[in-house]
Structure formats: C-alpha cells, structure tokens
Amino acid sequence: MNASFDILLQTLLSGVLIGLIYALVAVGLTMIFGVMDIVNFAHGEFLMLGMYASFWGFALWALDPMFTLPFTALMLFGLGSAIYHVVIRRIIRAPMLSQIFTTFGLLILFRGLAQFLWKPDFRTIDHSIVQGKVAFAGLQFGLPQLVAAAGAIVVTGIVWWFLQRTRLGAALEATAADKDAAALMGIDVQRMFALAWGIGAACAGVAGALLSTFFPIFPEVGANFILIAFVTVALGGFGSVAGAFWAGIIVGIVEVLGGFLLGPQYKLALVLALYLIVVLLRPQGLLGRA
Amino acid sequence: MKRLWKLFALGAALSLAIVRPALAQEEIRIGVIYPLTGAAASTGLELKQAIELAADLINNGTRGLNLPLTTTGGLPNLKGAKIKLIFGDHQGNPQTGATEAERLISQEKVVALVCCYFSNVTNTASQVAERNGIPFVNPESSSATLTQRGFKWFFRTTPHDDLFVTNFFEFLKDVEKKKNISVKRIALFNENTLFGTETTKIEERLAGEQKYPIVEKILYPAKSTQLTSEIQRIKAASPDLIMQSSYLGDAILSMKTYKELGVSPDALLANDAGFNDSEFLKTTGKDAEYVLSREVWALDLATRNPLIKQVNDIYFERYKTNFNGNSARTFTGLMTLAEAINRAGSTKPEAIQKALVETDIPGSKLIMPWKGIKFDASGQNTLGNGIIVQVQDGKYVTVWPFDLASKDIIWPMPKWDQRK
Numbered sequence: 001m002n003a004s005f006d007i008l009l010q011t012l013l014s015g016v017l018i019g020l021i022y023a024l025v026a027v028g029l030t031m032i033f034g035v036m037d038i039v040n041f042a043h044g045e046f047l048m049l050g051m052y053a054s055f056w057g058f059a060l061w062a063l064d065p066m067f068t069l070p071f072t073a074l075m076l077f078g079l080g081s082a083i084y085h086v087v088i089r090r091i092i093r094a095p096m097l098s099q100i101f102t103t104f105g106l107l108i109l110f111r112g113l114a115q116f117l118w119k120p121d122f123r124t125i126d127h128s129i130v131q132g133k134v135a136f137a138g139l140q141f142g143l144p145q146l147v148a149a150a151g152a153i154v155v156t157g158i159v160w161w162f163l164q165r166t167r168l169g170a171a172l173e174a175t176a177a178d179k180d181a182a183a184l185m186g187i188d189v190q191r192m193f194a195l196a197w198g199i200g201a202a203c204a205g206v207a208g209a210l211l212s213t214f215f216p217i218f219p220e221v222g223a224n225f226i227l228i229a230f231v232t233v234a235l236g237g238f239g240s241v242a243g244a245f246w247a248g249i250i251v252g253i254v255e256v257l258g259g260f261l262l263g264p265q266y267k268l269a270l271v272l273a274l275y276l277i278v279v280l281l282r283p284q285g286l287l288g289r290a
Numbered sequence: 291m292k293r294l295w296k297l298f299a300l301g302a303a304l305s306l307a308i309v310r311p312a313l314a315q316e317e318i319r320i321g322v323i324y325p326l327t328g329a330a331a332s333t334g335l336e337l338k339q340a341i342e343l344a345a346d347l348i349n350n351g352t353r354g355l356n357l358p359l360t361t362t363g364g365l366p367n368l369k370g371a372k373i374k375l376i377f378g379d380h381q382g383n384p385q386t387g388a389t390e391a392e393r394l395i396s397q398e399k400v401v402a403l404v405c406c407y408f409s410n411v412t413n414t415a416s417q418v419a420e421r422n423g424i425p426f427v428n429p430e431s432s433s434a435t436l437t438q439r440g441f442k443w444f445f446r447t448t449p450h451d452d453l454f455v456t457n458f459f460e461f462l463k464d465v466e467k468k469k470n471i472s473v474k475r476i477a478l479f480n481e482n483t484l485f486g487t488e489t490t491k492i493e494e495r496l497a498g499e500q501k502y503p504i505v506e507k508i509l510y511p512a513k514s515t516q517l518t519s520e521i522q523r524i525k526a527a528s529p530d531l532i533m534q535s536s537y538l539g540d541a542i543l544s545m546k547t548y549k550e551l552g553v554s555p556d557a558l559l560a561n562d563a564g565f566n567d568s569e570f571l572k573t574t575g576k577d578a579e580y581v582l583s584r585e586v587w588a589l590d591l592a593t594r595n596p597l598i599k600q601v602n603d604i605y606f607e608r609y610k611t612n613f614n615g616n617s618a619r620t621f622t623g624l625m626t627l628a629e630a631i632n633r634a635g636s637t638k639p640e641a642i643q644k645a646l647v648e649t650d651i652p653g654s655k656l657i658m659p660w661k662g663i664k665f666d667a668s669g670q671n672t673l674g675n676g677i678i679v680q681v682q683d684g685k686y687v688t689v690w691p692f693d694l695a696s697k698d699i700i701w702p703m704p705k706w707d708q709r710k
Contacts, residue, residue, distance in 0.1 A: 004526075011518065014516075018515065022515075121569055122539060122569045122573060124573040124574075126573065133552075142546070142550040218539065221539075225515055255519065256522075257519070260518075260519040263508075264509075264519045264520040264523060
C-alpha cells in the first residue's frame with residue numbers, strides 16, 4: 001500500500017474532526033456521571049433527538065440546522081432537566097441496577113417514540129448552508145465536518161468556561177465533589193442535578209445538530225455513537241470535561257488512522273484495546289480524579 | 291352414540307369417494323404461504339395479489355398473452371380444470387411456516403405448494419413438503435444453500451445469491467468487450483455480517499478464477515460512525531472498480547465520504563440492498579448518479595419485452611401499482627407450476643414432480659429478464675439471471691444484459707470535480 005504523507009496527514013486530520021464530535025457527546029455524558037454517579041444509557045437518544053430537531057426545522061420551515069442550533073440546545077436542555085425532575089430524581093438513591101434499568105428504559109422509550117412518530121426511515125438534510133468541500137495544501141475536507149468540529153470545540157469550551165469561571169459552575173463542581181457538604185453550604189442540590197442533566201442533554205443535542213448536516217438521521221442513530229462515547233468517557237476519566245475532550249480526539253485518531261494503517265476491520269478493536277490499556281495502567285482515566 | 295359415529299364415518303367415506311374424483315376434475319388445489327400479517331405483511335399482500343392475478347389469467351384464459359400456458363380457461367390437459375389457491379400465513383416465522391405447510395398438505399389436501407419469500411421460512415416449510423412428497427415451488431428466496439440440500443421435491447425459479455454475484459463478472463466481461471477496456475484493479479468493500487462476508491467469499495473466488503486482481507478487500511461494520519479509514523484505504527489502492535455490499539445507512543455515508551475524499555473509480559458496482567432502497571436515491575440525490583447496482587427486475591424491461599408491459603398493464607389496472615422484483619417472481623412461480631401440472635395431465639404429486647423436472651420454458655414467455663426456466667438436479671433454475679441497473683438522471687435504468695437495456699451504460703463515470 002502506498003500510503004503517502006498526504007494521505008496519512010489527511011487521515012489523521014479526518015480522525016481529529018470526527019474525534020471532536022465524539023468529545024462533545026462524551027462531555028455531556030461525563031457531566032451527568034460526574035455530578036451524580038448515574039450512567040445515562042439514553043445519551044445517544046439525546047443526540048438522535050437533536051438530529052431530528054434539526055431535521056424538522058429544516059423540513060417544515062426550511063430553517064438551517066446551523067440557525068436552529070441554539071434552539072435545539074435550549075430544547076434539549078429543557079428536556080434533560082425535565083427528565084431529571086420527572087424520572088431521575090426518584091432513583092437518585094436507588095441501587096445502581098435500578099438506575100441502569102431506568103436510563104435504559106428511557107433509551108427504549110425515546111427510540112420507540114421516534115420510530116412511532118417519525119417512521120424508521122432514513123432522513124438527510126440535503127442542502128444546508130454548510131455543504132461542499134474545502135481544499136487547502138492538497139488536503140480536502142467536507143465543510144460540514146469542519147463546521148461540526150469547530151462547533152464542538154466552541155461548545156466544549158463554553159461548558160469548560162462555565163464550570164471553571166462561574167459561580168454556578170463552581171456550585172456544580174462542589175455538588176459533584178460532595179453533594180451532602182454542598183447542601184450544607186446552601187447549594188440547591190436538586191437544581192444542580194437538573195442543571196447537569198440539562199447541560200448533558202444539550203451537549204448531545206448540539207452534537208446531533210452538528211452531525212445532521214452530513215450524517216443520515218434515523219431512530220437508532222444513537223447506537224452508533226454511544227459505545228464510543230462510553231469508551232471516551234472512561235478513557236478521559238469519569239466526570240472530567242477536559243479529559244473527555246482530549247480522549248475524544250484520541251479515540252477519533254486511533255479509530256480513523258489506526259483503521260487506515262492496520263485494516264478498517266480492526267478500527268473498533270483498536271479503540272477498545274486502547275481503552276483496556278488505559279484502564280489497566282491508569283484506572284481513573286487520563287485526567288480523572290483518583 | 292357409537293352407531294351414530296359409524297354412520298357418520300361411512301357417510302364421510304362415501305362422500306369422499308364420490309366427491310373427490312369429481313372435484314379433481316374441476317379444481318387443482320395449490321397451497322400458497324406468505325407473510326400476510328406481521329412486519330412483512332405489505333410485501334406478503336403484494337405477493338398474494340401477484341399470484342391471484344396469475345391464477346385468474348390461467349382460469350379465465352390467457353387471451354393473446356404469450357405466457358407459458360396457452361389456455362381458454364383452466365388447464366387444457368385436465369379438461370379445463372381450474373386452479374384454486376389455498377392461502378396460509380407464516381408471519382415471517384419459520385416455525386409457523388412449517389405448521390402452515392403441514393396444515394395445507396394434510397387438511398387442505400393441496401397437490402403442490404408455492405412459498406415463502408423469506409429464505410429461512412422456505413427452509414423449514416420445504417422440509418415438510420419433502421417429507422410428504424409434495425412438489426414445492428419457491429419463486430423468491432435467494433439463499434444459495436436452499437438448493438444444496440439434495441431435495442427431490444424442491445424447485446426454485448429465481449436465481450440465488452451466488453448466481454447474482456456470478457452475474458457481476460459476466461457483466462464485467464461484457465463491458466470490457468463493448469467498451470474495449472480492461473478492468474485491472476478491483477476493490478471489494480462489503481459490510482461484515484453474513485450478507486457481506488458471503489458475497490466477499492464468492493467475489494474473491496470468481497475474481498481469482500477469472501484473473502481479476504483484487505487490490506483491496508475491506509469488511510466493515512455497517513453501524514459505523516465514520517467510513518473515512520475504509521475509504522481512504524480504497525483511495526490509496528486506486529481501484530478501477532469498487533464492488534460494494536451495504537445496507538442503507540452505510541450506503542449513504544459511503545457516498546458522502548467518496549465525494550468528500552474525491553474517490554472516483556471508473557465504476558461503483560453495488561450489490562442491491564441499501565443501494566436499491568427508495569430512500570437511497572432520495573437522500574443522496576445527484577451524488578448517486580452513475581452508481582451501478584444489481585436488480586432482479588425493472589419496469590423499463592418492458593421497452594424490450596412487450597409481454598411485460600401487457601401483464602403489468604393488467605396488474606396495474608387491478609391493483610393501481612406496478613409489478614416489482616418480488617411480485618413479478620411470484621407471478622412467474624405459479625405460471626411455471628401450472629405449466630408443469632398441465633403437462634403432467636394429472637394432479638398426482640409424483641406426476642407433477644416429474645413434469646417440473648422436465649420443465650423447459652423459453653425466456654420469451656416470461657415477464658422476467660431470464661433466458662428461460664429449466665431445473666438442474668438440485669431443483670435450481672439454471673437459466674435465471676439478474677440485471678444491472680444504473681442511476682441515470684435520478685432513476686435506476688436497466689443497462690445490462692445489453693439486449694434488455696433501455697439505456698446505454700455510462701462507463702467510466704465522470705470524476706467528482708467534473709460533474710455539474
């Protein structure tokens with residue numbers, strides 16, 4: 001195989017681009033886990049709902065996914081915190097198995113609803129304002145992928161800034177560290193939990209909106225992304241936003257470049273092998289708290 | 291009470307003795323099992339419509355149609371006996387298929403079965419027929435293994451999956467001759483479940499036998515978030531031809547990735563499935579132009595075979611929809627069976643089986659793009675073949691076999707940056 005430098009570089013950068021999307025999905029997941037120790041199996045479904053929100057905005061009112069993106073984010077934020085208040089609040093102290101069943105049940109519910117309401121057909125958004133290719137220095141990228149990656153950086157950055165630089169973010173971090181102590185300090189823990197679910201769902205929803213310009217939209221689409229999101233979260237360290245960000249990029253590179261070099265049939269195996277190595281050598285993940 | 295039973299039994303026996311032979315003169319009971327309820331019910335309904343049309347044409351005369359059986363009403367060699375279809379519903383379930391076959395044979399006394407669309411149901415239902423010595427005609431199931439079981443009562447009119455892949459290479463030879471080119475570099479790009487891996491095996495074997503170099507072979511998971519690594523590898527191997535088996539989602543994703551990375555082989559030859567889904571053309575739009583795919587049937591075949599238009603017109607008038615690859619094959623299945631029963635001149639299963647073995651129907655009497663119907667020792671029709679269609683101006687049109695083509699093939703396809 002004549003893998004020239006150009007092709008290698010192109011493949012590497014393609015890996016980074018998809019990796020940034022993985023990162024954004026994982027940031028939402030790690031947020032929810034970090035704050036309340038619940039694994040959200042329905043996270044891929046938030047992504048799916050974000051995609052459908054973009055699709056319907058486009059199909060019904062000809063609104064571009066880039067334009068509806070803030071609304072998609074708000075909608076998913078609302079949905080996430082509503083789910084917290086209606087469902088998750090009741091199982092916050094339940095055994096882990098009940099929590100798994102609950103979020104898994106949400107997964108089935110949303111997938112079933114999407115099939116029922118919008119049919120199992122594949123949909124695509126065929127003429128967004130972001131389409132076509134960008135070529136520079138012999139490399140070519142789809143504009144949708146570039147925009148999606150840039151969007152993922154911006155949103156992850158906002159989440160990071162919010163956690164590090166705002167009082168509300170600090171309260172959220174405090175709740176994550178010790179919810180009883182946080183409650184004693186006068187932090188409304190329920191509100192913090194709802195906030196975490198809102199932000200988590202919004203991240204997945206934005207990722208869905210960014211993907212919708214180049215990925216087919218169908219009720220099971222979340223399944224394609226959720227396994228990788230779990231690996232990314234574990235790799236970056238449970239609860240660590242910065243860890244999820246870097247881990248997403250690493251996973252993307254390993255998957256795309258590793259798949260290219262060693263054979264695409266191994267691409268997922270490589271990602272999982274990397275995960276295994278990290279878990280064995282550094283169980284808390286790259287940037288996780290030990 | 292006991293006496294009453296005896297009387298009843300006597301009466302039943304008598305009436306059977308009297309009524310049976312008389313009945314046999316005027317109706318031929320054929321069992322038909324399709325998925326009439328359940329997830330595939332809509333397909334099952336189409337198949338039911340097609341086979342009912344076939345029975346009606348036979349029973350009421352084939353007025354001026356060049357079908358396998360010329361008749362003015364019923365089967366001429368059986369004194370105009372009519373065909374009666376007895377339907378069973380397998381719901382897509384192999385177990386139910388076997389039970390229904392049992393019921394039709396033992397209770398409904400059918401003399402032959404036409405069944406089942408799904409390969410796995412055909413598998414179980416045909417075992418029941420084999421055990422009972424009842425001829426079993428299978429018009430649509432394409433798993434190659436069905437005719438590798440050494441059955442004596444099993445007859446399949448449709449080509450199977452191996453034959454379809456064999457067609458790819460016959461097609462290549464024909465294109466090379468017509469365009470005076472030679473295909474030197476083939477990349478195989480198939481999804482990694484049974485469908486894709488089986489196809490890969492056959493493609494590798496045939497390419498080896500016919501000396502076509504395979505420069506890249508990729509099996510990929512259909513549920514991928516990206517196909518960049520796969521398609522970069524294909525690009526690096528710079529093939530003339532990509533042979534691809536994909537489901538819908540990955541077919542769409544791969545087209546987008548080809549375009550993004552500027553991968554332009556001379557041709558992309560797809561193996562039905564996702565590429566032939568009506569959603570595929572809708573969602574990929576102009577980017578799908580020039581894609582080749584295999585098909586079992588297409589309406590534009592009617593431009594070359596007037597029979598297809600005539601029969602389709604009757605079908606459309608009745609059901610307000612056109613034939614498709616499935617319904618056309620089901621129609622052909624019953625026609626084949628009826629022709630054999632007529633030749634047998636009897637409704638005895640042994641006689642029908644013997645007649646089926648001797649079947650020799652020319653392609654001109656079929657609504658299929660086949661050379662004819664003739665079964666080998668395994669019960670497989672050896673004269674069947676698929677067609678190759680190409681997306682031209684947003685529609686799939688038949689381009690091969692060349693004598694059935696409605697449009698000329700476009701090969702090589704233009705590079706991405708030279709397209710409008």
